Amino acid sequence: xxxxxxxxxxxxxxxxxxxxxxxxxxxxxxxxxxxxxxxxxxxxxxxxxxxxxxxxxxxxxxxxxxxxxxxxxxxxxxxxxxxxxxxxxxxxxxxxxxxxxxxxxxxxx
Amino acid sequence: xxxxxxxxxxxxxxxxxxxxxxxxxxxxxxxxxxxxxxxxxxxxxxxxxxxxxxxxxxxxxxxxxxxxxxxxxxxxxxxxxxxxxxxxxxxxxxxxxxxxxxxxxxxxxxxxxxxx
Numbered sequence: 001x002x003x004x005x006x007x008x009x010x011x012x013x014x015x016x017x018x019x020x021x022x023x024x025x026x027x028x029x030x031x032x033x034x035x036x037x038x039x040x041x042x043x044x045x046x047x048x049x050x051x052x053x054x055x056x057x058x059x060x061x062x063x064x065x066x067x068x069x070x071x072x073x074x075x076x077x078x079x080x081x082x083x084x085x086x087x088x089x090x091x092x093x094x095x096x097x098x099x100x101x102x103x104x105x106x107x108x109x
Numbered sequence: 110x111x112x113x114x115x116x117x118x119x120x121x122x123x124x125x126x127x128x129x130x131x132x133x134x135x136x137x138x139x140x141x142x143x144x145x146x147x148x149x150x151x152x153x154x155x156x157x158x159x160x161x162x163x164x165x166x167x168x169x170x171x172x173x174x175x176x177x178x179x180x181x182x183x184x185x186x187x188x189x190x191x192x193x194x195x196x197x198x199x200x201x202x203x204x205x206x207x208x209x210x211x212x213x214x215x216x217x218x219x220x221x222x223x224x225x
Contacts, residue, residue: 032212043115043202043216044153087152091212097143101152 023088115217132203138183139205
């Protein structure tokens with residue numbers, strides 16, 4: 001089993017739709033969680049941190065479920081510009097960073 | 110604006126040559142930088158952790174003599190792909206943690222290496 005797993009997609013949804021995807025992690029001692037966005041042939045960029053209490057930034061909501069060991073990302077009112085690959089990042093210890101393989105999202109007009 | 114600068118952005122080289130990639134932190138000191146490799150449609154794979162003033166820590170399966178890392182200053186880490194071969198063709202990305210933002214990675218723009 002991979003330490004961090006994501007559904008690779010692609011998720012193909014119409015503009016304006018709400019879409020959500022999860023990322024599971026195997027190490028229960030994992031401490032920090034993030035969502036990054038990566039556009040084709042570009043470097044990943046931080047989208048948002050994931051806090052235990054959940055956090056929201058505009059149309060994006062991230063949540064952490066420690067009991068079931070997954071994090072989620074919800075995108076409301078999706079825009080064409082949201083098309084990208086979304087990577088979850090888990091710090092399984094203070095210095096071990098693990099990237100998920102990414103979920104591809106495609107928003108159609 | 111960018112906080113990590115990576116150069117060059119694209120390299121084409123002949124098999125057997127060595128390629129050096131630079132990663133600079135802008136306006137902050139990075140005692141630790143990270144080097145990743147990403148093959149098409151795959152996730153980033155951590156290659157090594159670069160520590161200023163000491164030896165890099167390599168991930169399992171990454172040859173330290175093949176991928177030389179030098180972190181000689183608090184703002185610069187270099188990755189040298191020695192005797193590159195076509196299978197080394199990939200997207201190489203560095204990142205650094207800015208001191209005030211714990212565990213948040215700021216990435217360089219990446220270097221696309223094509224070995225002919």
